[in-house]
Amino acid sequence: MTPPSSSATGHVLPPAALFVQRFSSTPRGARLARRLVFHQLDGWGVPYGSEGSDTAAQLVAELTANAATHGRVSGRDFEVTAEIVDGTVRLAVSDARGETRPPAPGAPRPAMPPLAESGRGMLLVEALADRWEVLDRPPVG
Secondary structure (H helix, E strand, C coil): CCCCCHHHHCCCCCCEEEEEEEEECCHHHHHHHHHHHHHHHHHCCCCCCCHHHHHHHHHHHHHHHHHHHCCCCCCCEEEEEEEEECCEEEEEEECCCCCCCCCCCCCCCCCCCCCCCCCCHHHHHHHHCCCCCCCCCCCCC
16 A cells, blocks of 8 residues: 655655564454554654555554454464555565465455455455555465
8 A cells, every 4th residue: 555645744754664573363463463553654654544544554454353363373473564665555464374365356255145244354455455465475483
């Protein structure tokens, strides 16, 4: 996703910045990840309450909830990366489950009952992100 330009916010984004952290694969870990990314982006010049900050918070919330719910492996964490490269915010969330993957961007999804309480998360990601993809994560310890 791309945050608002520096002239629109009055802040100048750094040319490059990186935040990487692992969190427990729990709802609490997902909540903490969202809050820390939200705080980190503010420190980089994407202010709280801006469109870029709110979009990033929603994306991180959805992706970390998915990692804690669908990518959970007992005793293993998920990892969140937030970075700024050439004025663009890049967010990545990886979990320990390599055998289950979300559908590719634009791929057809099975029909859901209209009142289903889950199953729309990746549709939100697709709607909010400028671009997204599913990549393999190098194995870690």
